[in-house]
Amino acid sequence: MPPPLLPPLLLLLLAGSARGAVHxxxxxxxxxxxxxxxxxxxxxxxxxxxxxxxxxxxxxxxxxxxxxxxxxxxxxxxxxxxxxxxxxxxxxxxxxxxTCPKVHLSLENGQVAAGAMERVPVEGTWARFSCQPGFRLVGAARSNCTKSGRWSDPKPQCLPHRPLLR
Incomplete structure (x- = not known):
């Protein structure tokens, strides 16, 4: 006795699965x-x-x-x-x-370069701080936004250079 005929859709699926090309x-x-x-x-x-x-x-x-x-x-x-x-x-x-507070992205008398940032600072964003001429950086030069939504280091300050006393 010949085998029963398989439905055409099942045949298509079987043929396609052998080659892996038919979806x-x-x-x-x-x-x-x-x-x-x-x-x-x-x-x-x-x-x-x-x-x-x-x-x-x-x-x-x-x-x-x-x-x-x-x-x-x-x-x-x-x-x-x-x-x-x-x-x-x-x-x-x-x-x-x-997200981490945006306040870290501005620095009075200085600049902030942010990296790996989306629309707002999120885990993985970093901020690098530098001061304008005549000012010195007090604090960390870089801070990272952590999984907890906090910056790894406090925001630094740019303070005026003190003249050298002679």
């Missing part, structure tokens, strides 16, 4: 994704009950990441469901990082 999306839309740690997702036009009951969101639907207070999103803030069933920019993680 068949058996759903319409993108799977719900998880929010970043210390954050959430804003689902436009959906109630909390609808969000809990849905497993897939339609093509072209956009989600927006939001963070708890005193944290800032680093990475894509918005993701969109693409026609292939994936979300945009998933190779770039979105994280909610603690």
């Amino acid at each position: 068949v999306n058996l759903t319409e839309g993108c799977q719900i994704i998880h929010p970043p740690r210390d954050g959430g997702i804003r689902y436009r036009g959906l109630t909390p009950d609808e969000v809990r009951s849905v497993r897939f969101l339609p093509f072209d639907y956009e989600i927006e990441y939001v963070c708890r207070p005193e944290r800032e999103i680093v990475g894509p803030k918005v993701r969109k469901c693409q026609r292939d069933g994936t979300w945009t920019a998933m190779g770039h993680p979105s994280r909610c990082l603690r």
Whole structure:
């Protein structure tokens, strides 16, 4: 007796899996994704009950990441469901990082060079301090924004040089 015929879709899946080249999306839309740690997702036009009951969101639907207070999103803030069933920019993680006070980013009678900074100083941002001519730096020349949302060193000061006494 000949073997039963397999449905054409199953044959396509079996043939594709052997080569690893065929992607068949058996759903319409993108799977719900998880929010970043210390954050959430804003689902436009959906109630909390609808969000809990849905497993897939339609093509072209956009989600927006939001963070708890005193944290800032680093990475894509918005993701969109693409026609292939994936979300945009998933190779770039979105994280909610603690922010440090902006007061460290200005220095009276001096300059601050900030590095690794997003829109605001977050964990990993550093600040390098220097003084204008005629002033000397009192305190650390560099400070780092830490995981706890604090700068590693107090903000320094630029004080006037004292004339040498002879």
